[in-house]
Amino acid sequence: GIKENTVVLCSHRAPAAVLTVLVLTEVSRSGGQSYTQAAVELFKHPHVLLLQVRNCVFKLPGGRLRPGESEIDGLKRKLARKLSIDEEGSGLDWEVGECLGMWWRPDFETLLYPYLPPNVKKPKECIKLFLVKLPASRRFTVPRNFKLLAVPLCQIHEDHKTYGPIISGVPQLLSKFSFNIIEP
């Protein structure tokens, strides 16, 4: 089942990496004391952690990989830079879990597909989403032009217009982890 401290990451195969954080608002805000209460609440309301750029575009934390860099290394580097307390992100360890999904960009057009379209041999870009576990509580410090938001799945689901194809599809990719929600 899903943990109360779960993050979703994403790394591009060719250049970039993107990540999502599934966390209750209370956890990210308070940083400790409210843990028990937050964990219980989360069973009802899983939230995805999103970065908002200049009050408009929503993004999953992440970015492009460096040449030769492994996906895991790239993800950790991006996580440290975008979601850490200090500039270096030292002392934080990110437990990168399973790949949840992938998106392909066949050429220089902007459209992304969750499969490699027929006859595309060399896609321009490949984006991978990873599941990552967070410690039970954590404070985040984000770059100045970013805002960190915990958004409930119900708000994201199928809202392509606001969140784009990748983020709006995250609830579906997470659905198999929700078993425990309806267990007695």
Place this chain on the structure above:
Amino acid sequence: GIKENTVVLCSHRAPAAVLTVLVLTEVSRSGGQSYTQAAVELFKHPHVLLLQVRNCVFKLPGGRLRPGESEIDGLKRKLARKLSIDEEGSGLDWEVGECLGMWWRPDFETLLYPYLPPNVKKPKECIKLFLVKLPASRRFTVPRNFKLLAVPLCQIHEDHKTYGPIISGVPQLLSKFSFNIIEP
């Protein structure tokens, strides 16, 4: 990576079970000889096996579980009945794999969600999708009012109107299995 002989199943928690079959048309049509060629082709074009009811509604093979019946037993029973050569489905074994996703129906309304909406404690229905492996080749015989179709992912993706939310989301749920497609 994805196997050339992969099926996706789905089972409802409360009553029903649904399944998808990922298979190349050639495999299901010919049943043996063209295997090598088909396997190569599939790397370019994964297809989902769908049942079409009376030339209109598309369905993933599956259905409701009996009271007390396990998901795996229910899936095998439904697979045997809807996709088998003989009425009993004898001699066929279905290797049910991982759960890919779940959908909830909160009450008697028709909308499905890939998460349990806040404050819903007893959903009316829960639908699970499973990945299942097929033997390298197989012939299918379907009930008289059904037509069996192998539909490419590109045709299904985001076509909510034609295929509904569950089927149109299958390409995304399968995307993480597509690694091999772009491996050298």
